[in-house]
Amino acid sequence: MNKKQLTHAFALLCLVGASYPAGAASNTQPGNTASDNTASGNAAGDKPGSANDDAVKKLLSQASYWHSKAHDDMAMEALQKVLAVDNHNIDAMYLMALYQMQSGNTQQAAIWRKKISDISPDDPHLASLDGANSMQTISRGQLNTARDLARSGHIKEAIATYRTLLHGNPPPDELALEYYQTLAGDGDTWQQGVDGLRRRAHMLPGDAATQLALGSALTWQESGRREGIAMLSGLAPDNKIADKALQQALLWLNPKATDLPVYTAYASRHPDDTAPMDHYRKSVDGGATKAAFDALNGGDLSTAKTKFDEVLKTQPKDSNALAGLGYVALRHGDFTQAETLLRQASAQDTGNTNDAQWTKDADNAHFYGALNLARSMTQKGQYAEALSQLDNARGTSADQRQAADMQRADIYRRQGKLSDSEQVYRQLLAERPQNTTARTSLFWILKQEHKETEAAQILRTLPASLRTRYASWGDNGDEQRKAAAAAIKGGNTSQAMQILQAAVAKYPQNAWLKLDYARLLRQSGEKQRAAIIMSALPQQSGLTATQHNDALYASAVYFVEDDNWSKAQSLMSQVPGTSFSDDMRALNSRILLNRQLDIAQNYIKQGNRAAALNSLRMLSRTPPQTPVDAGRLAELLMQAGDNAGALALVRNSQAQGLHGSLADYASQIRVLNQAGLFAQAESVLNAPALQNASSQEEIDRIRLANLITQADTLRAHNKIRAAWDLVMPALRNNPTNTDLLLTVARIYQADHMTDKADEIYQYVLRKSPQDRQALTGEVWLSLARNDSDKAKQYFSQLEPNQNTDYLLLAAHVAAAQGENQQAMSLLRTARWRIQSDDVSNGDDAINSVLSIPSPTQQTQLTALNDIDSMMRNLQEKTATWTGGAVSMRSRSGEAGLGELTEVKAPMTVSGTLGDSNARLSLDVAPVTLNAGEMSGESANRFGYGAISHAAKLAAATSTSTTSTNADSQGSQQANGVETHLSLSGDSYKLDVGSTPTGGQMTRLVGGVEWKPQLTDHSSLDLKAERRAVTDSLLSYVGAKDKTTGEKWGAITRNGVSAQYAWDNDLVGLYTKLGFDTYLGTNVPTNHSVNAMAGSYIRLYQTPESELRMGVNVNYMDFQRNLSYYTTGQGGYFSPQDYMSLTLPVTFSRHWGDWDMTLSGAVGYQSYKQDQSDYYPGHSSLQSTLESYASSDDDVDSVYKATAKNGIGYTLGVDARYRLNDNVALGANLGYDTFGSYNEGKALIYFKYYVDQDN
Known part of the structure; x- marks a missing residue:
């Protein structure tokens, strides 16, 4: 269970714990013992006064129920009935003491506690009561902090806070459940949490909440999952929370065939929920077969056999599992069993795509089984039987026929049928002249037949190493070579070493003797000593010309085996061509x-x-x-x-x-x-x-290398789970293999488990400080952690080269150090390298043979995308550019009041200061604002219009005036220019500017922002700013009542905010809190608080595209409602208790010179607006209007309170096209609506990169 699963599970259990306070059961009814959450029966049969009969249990259950409903009088009445029947019942006395303590009756609680102590001085209930008493001294603020940390997934921090809170003491009863659940939420303290819950469950066996908490916590780790599922299975039928926890545990479990009953039981209760049973079938059937083959390919034959057997228990006719067992038998050398199983698999599933291969491998197993049996019979002297086996071997390939005939010739030799043996060897050589083993054997047969001339002819055709050895066999140390070879074969390396040491001293001119000795030294780890011996071999004195040539040849053979081709070439160049x-x-x-x-x-x-x-x-x-x-x-x-x-x-x-x-x-x-x-x-x-x-060692080594290649391929294709499944069996068998460990580190790194990857890289570097893979891994880890100094330190230890991957890594390190020009230069070189290779040019016919690019081509394509992306990002950071745009924003509303059309044409110049990351930008933007033509009725709600309207109404009763509306204020519009100057870097931004000139008022605006990176995945965003409020023309640049000349509005938002964000490239979380003060001319000061939290997950992600979905919750509350347009109102949305729940979706895509983002969100909003005076902050005007309103019902002096809720949505499109290296074009469209309100935005722009270097 990974950390993300654990966090989600813990959050669920925290809710469970909150719904089960100590001493109270959820969903219980009087007398419902199945859900009893009291301590009844906790010491049945063990302590004096324990209640064993159903009546007492029922009363205790009733007491618990009434206490949970805050009817302590009825609870205590039930407990008194228990004590009337059994005056030593500790469970009842404990609850009496607990309830009295919780009611504040400490004296009565102490009396009941003393009674328990008198009966059972060491009773665990006493510690629970003491803990409950200590709750009175616990800081609620610290407790809430611990709970908040746990709910947000910061388990380790929550545990530390709880321990500080408790001063190292056991938790009081009221906190026991949540504390132990928190401990269980972290892998390092899971056992402590489970042990605590076990103790509590033992003390309170009837406490359903404890049973549920323990069962759930057990499922959080693989080692306890089955026990937890067993516990939850007992609770689930009567408890929805337990049932939900059980469902999750069944999905987490790696099921075996024996787990079928729990899955079946769950399915019978939930016929519509097929996910757990589907998981079981997939894992036990297909998953189990795959796991078995993974174990087989990893060399873990025992595990593979067990898993194949488990599959066949539930699926007896599974041909893949049968074939798998056949391959297990083949690896064990049991060719007969292998043949049987492979033929059975092939016959059972003739439509299987592997059918032909199984048949072929079964034929091979038959042959090698017969050959092995023949060899065994030969060793036992059963020659006739051995020959019969060879006749039945039925070799299907030339290699197999050669192997059978070699064995046949050896049998003839052993039988003394030398001529028959000679004939078979000659036939073998006729078919395959390069068969040195057959040629050597023929030489010895001829020697035994005393055919010296023919033997001498054969000897001349043998390799020089053999020719020299056999030509003087027995007189120059070859007997010792033979003895040493036998010792090595028997596993006695030290004896072989002694034999060869003595022989080398006795026969210093035998080159092949020294070759054997050097090989053994190299095998023993003394590679340098061996190389010295073989280098000195041709230089020794007293050698004949032939011996010197042999010495050169033997030395060359050694260095070829060592892959030292230059040394070997130097040696062979000294052998005269005529002597070759x-x-x-x-x-x-x-x-x-x-x-x-x-x-x-x-x-x-x-x-x-x-x-x-x-x-x-x-x-x-x-x-x-x-x-x-x-x-x-x-x-x-x-x-x-x-x-x-x-x-x-x-x-x-x-x-x-x-x-x-x-x-x-x-x-x-x-x-x-x-x-x-x-x-x-x-x-x-x-x-x-x-x-x-x-040899088996050789097989294991190559198989492991094969597995590593496959795991790296899976990782590169982001198939992380499959890569884990492949390497874990091999890791158990090879825990110290460096290549395998580095593969595991790369998988950890791809799975965002950087600490684990770092541990492995450090382990490898301690053994081999210059290991290139480990150093490269550490560079990438340091870059991911924003530790540029450490990245540079590791990078400096790499041997420089001109490979693309080295250049790209160097560019990343340079960019992290702020050396942007150096990074760009390296990227251009790397890009030129890739393009100059152009390996596919002219080879279309060849490459069309393959449906996939080569690994190198794929790596180059990935590197090219990385280079282009990084060059674009660096260009944005370093290039000087100028740009222009035209934007339009249209907000719905009443003409002359809330309606607003804004048109801007900003022009920008931006450049960096030297080679630093600091960027200075200047924006100048002509602005046109238009709120529309005000109607007659609208004028009544603008400026002094309400009083004018009221006065006309009052006059109309005596003068019969036909129009009572205030005088129209005409069209509301403004034109001007706004400016903006900013200085920004990687983690900061400072800016200053103004609202548009040409309106009634111009404001100075600006702000400062700091965005520190906290950890690998988390950051903080701190802001202090003064911004224009652009909801309406009134709030943006102010308004003027033309009848009185009064100006008001031009609101600025002045505030601070802090946002925390966490993102691990798969999921993200964020939360924000802000406080603002709204200031304007002739408008009362207003204050607001806003809070926001959300999360998102990347459902689909590649280097070129991403699909992200999330959820967002937003809260906002203003001190005053100043949403209107009469004098003193601000003309900006200022609701009370605004809440919204939004589900945003974003899809972004990059291809070629295009970048595009599509976004949308749908959500529910709810808010209210308090009633508001027509003239807030203007008491004389408000009093005048109120006097009119008191005598005329048609006159209002306050805007009425309102409340609204409903569904809203937003849509957005953002596109950018790179016309060439110097010019980029872009556009942005957006639409936002809720109820009758809507706002649309449109923007088109261009950027010209002044100093872009092509």
Whole structure:
């Protein structure tokens, strides 16, 4: 269960705990013992006075119920009845003491406590009462802080606050549940929390809330999940909260077949909720089979077999599981069982896509089973039976037929049928002349037949190493070599070392003896000593010309095995060309090839893939003959970007037949994996011919490398869960393997578990301080944590090169250090590197063979996107630009009052100060504001219009005036210019400006903002600002009553706010709190508080696009309602108890030169507006109007209170197009509506980057 799940679960349980206060049961009725939450029965049969009969339990349950309903009189009456029946009932006395204490009757509580103490001095109820008493001294503020921290998911901080609050003492009864639940909410203290809940459950076995809390807490960790599910299953039928917790636990559980009853029971109660049962079936059936194959591929054969068996218990005809067991048997060397199971799987599911492969592998198992049995019989001297087995082996490939005939020839030799053995060996050599083993065996058969001339002819065709050894067998240390080889085979390395040390001293001129000795030293970890011995070998004195050549050759062989091709080439160049044997020529050809491959590899390291490709493609025209060299060439081709060429080489090599060991095909397997051809790679890995010639250590090593490649591929495709499933079985078997640990660290990093990744990188660096992968990982981690100094420190330890990934990393480090120009230069170089490679140009025919890009091409595409994105961001931060825009905003409302149309044409100049991140921007914007033509009735609600209207009404009764409306104020509009100057950086912004000139009043506005990064994922946004209120023309630039000349309005919002945000790239949370004061001319001062909280989740995310959905809650409250337009009113929305719940959705996409964002939200709003005087802050005007209103019902002196609620929505579109490197165009549209109110916005703009360097 990960941290995110745990936080959600804990929040749910906190609500559960809050609904179950200590000593009270939820949903209980008098006499309902099934939901009893009292302490009844807690000591039944153990303490004096325990109630054992149903009547007492019923009374105790009634007492608990009435207490939960605040009827303590009835509760105590029920308890007195219990004590009348059993005057030593501790449960009843405990509740009497508790209820009296909670009612403030401490003296009565003390009496009841003493009674308990007299009966049972060590009774746990006494500690509970003492704890309940200590609640009186606990700080409620600290307690609320602890609860808030727990609810927000800050579990560790909540635990620390609780412990401070309790001073290290056990929690009082009232806090016990929430405290232990909080402990259980953190993985480090989960056991402590569960232990506390267990103690409480033992003390209060009838307490349903404790049982529910314990059961739920147990499900938060895998180790306790099944026990928790068992507890919740008992509570769930009668408790909705327990039922919900059970459903979640069933979804968290990794179910086994034995868990079916709990899933079935839940499904029977909830026939419409299929999610738990679907999870069970997916996990136990398909998931279990996949997990079994993952264990098999990871080398954990025992686990794999167990999991396949579990699948077959529920699905006896599962052909995949049957085949899996067949492969387990194959790995164990049980070829008979493997054949049986594979044939059964194939016959059972002929439509399966793996059917043909199963049949083929079953045939292979049959052959190698027969071959192994023949070898075993041969060792036992059962030659006839062994030959019979070989006849039945039915080899289907040339390799298998060769293996069978080699064994047949050996049997003939053992039987003394030397001529028959000779004939078989000669046939083998006719079919495959390069079979050195058959040639060597034939040499010895001829020696045994005393055919010295023919044996000498065969000897001349043997490799020089064998030829030298056999030509002088028995007189130069070869007997010791044979003895040492036998010791090594028997596992006695130290004995072999002693034999070889003595032999080297006795036969210093035997090059092959020293080669064996050096190999053993290298194997034992003394690589430097071994290299010194082999380097000195050709230099020793007293060697004949032949011995010197052999010494050079033997030394070259050693350094080839060590991949030191330059050293090997230097040695072979000293052997005269006329003295080259066929084996020397073959080795020299390999050396020359690999030296060229070294050069190509160096090109790749330097980032010059084009040069590497030219060399590699030329070499691939004559494919190498050995699988090792073919694999290395293919791997380098893939690194250079030629996926098709690499795969063609691999397929050509394997078409010649698989021979040798798995180690010879390690590079080819990596190529297949990197191309995403996992099934083909697995087929080579499982080839019996290769496994038969490989040691188990070699098999395990290559299988692990194969698994690492697959895990990295899954991680790169964001399949994190699948990557975990693949590596975890292998990690259990190889906990210290550096390559595997680094793979796990990269998965941790991709899964946002940076602390775990850091632990592994540090562990690797302690062992190997220059490990490039670990250093690179630490650089990225430090950058993610905004620790640029540490990132630079780790980066400086990397060996410099011109690879794109190195240049890109260097650019990120430079940008983090504020060296933006350096970062841009590095990015341009990296981009040029990628584009100059252009590996696909001219190769469309080749690349069309593949449906996927090569790993290198995919990496380059990803890097190119990263480079372009970073260059755009840096350009925005560093470039000097000028721009212009036209915007229009239209708000609905009554003409002349709330209606507003605003048109702006801002012009901007912006540039950085030197090479710093500080940016200075100047905006100048002509502004036109129009509120429309005021109607006659509207004039009554503007300025002094209400008094004028009232006066005309009063006069109309005697003069019969036809129009009583106030005089029209005409069109309300203003034109002017607003300015704005700002200075901003990565974490701050300061600005100053003005509202538009040309209105009735102009205000100075501005603000300061600081946005510190708190942790890897959290930040703070602090603001202090003075802003114009642009709701209406009145609030924006003020208004003037033309009949009196009075001016009022021009409101500014003056306030501070703080916002906390947390985002881990998958989900985000935020909360904000602000306080504002609203000031204006001839308008009363107003105050407001606003609070906001929300969260969101990224439902879909790629480097180019993102879909985000969230929820937002907003609260706002103003001291006064000043929403109107008469003198003293502010003309801005100022509600009381405004609440909104909104569900926003945002989709953003970048492709090519386009960036686009679509947004929308739907929500519920509710608010009220208090009644408001027509002339707030103007008592004389208000009194005049009130005098008119007192005598005329048609005159109002106050705006009436209102309340509104309903659904609102917003829509938005934002688009930007990069016309070229210097010019960007953009547009923005928005619409917002609620009830009769609506507002629309439109903006088009351009930016010209003055100093953009192409």
